[in-house]
Amino acid sequence: MLTIEEIIYALILLTWVNIVVLIITKKLYNYMIKKGYKHNVAIYFNRKVIHVLAGGLVAVLVPFLFKSFILPLALGFLFAVFTYIPHKTGKLMYWFQDPENYYEVNFCVVWGVMITIGWIIFGKPEIAVIPVLFMAFGDAITGFVRNMMFKRRTKSWWGNLAMAGVSIPIGYTIGIAGIVAAVFASIIEHYEFKYIDDNITVPLVSFITIYVFMNFSFL
Secondary structure, eight states: OOOHHHHHHHHHHHHHHHHIIIIIHHHHHHHHHHTTOOHHHHHHHHHHHHIIIIIIHHHHHHHHHOSSSHHHHHHHHHHHHHHHHHHHHTOOOTTTOOTTOOHHHHHHHHHHHHHHHHHHHHSOHHHHTHHHHIIIIIHHHHHHHHHHHHSSOOOOHHHHHHHHHHHHHHHHTTOHHHHHHHHHHHHHTTOOOSSOOHHHHHHHHHHHHHHHHHHOTTO
């Protein structure tokens, strides 16, 4: 049963994410363009800002604010729809959306689904959010590092090393399973696959690793 407090928290978080997506990153895009950054570099950087300020920060708060996965799941799908519609209408939020992919939609869906599945299987929201935090904070740092080093979207092991530096301390909060998951997540992020992006592979590999380590005593 949802409580009034949970609904209020969800509305506050909904407002915050909208501020990040519709105001903060739009202003940041305009600033970067004025500074001479290319359009594709600016939108890629903004995606990572959204990863941190929206996906990551909200995920950190989930275990403290919600008593079930219902509202986090609803928020994930709500923002998936919110980001999917511009692709279908052709009216993209140009400061962070790329007409060539739906990665930000994947991010929203996976964010909600992974927290839900993790909550159900592990029974603890503080564990359920770990794969999402790797995706939000860990993957974001790869983008920041690559942007600073190459000024374009590319893969680099320097970015993955930075991701490990961020993800391992996050994983440490749940022990060896989280540490190993952080390492695997930092490695898999480096590789691109035809039909799935790292917003899917990073949390999926992380979740599987945590599950295996927590359910097989021989490990």
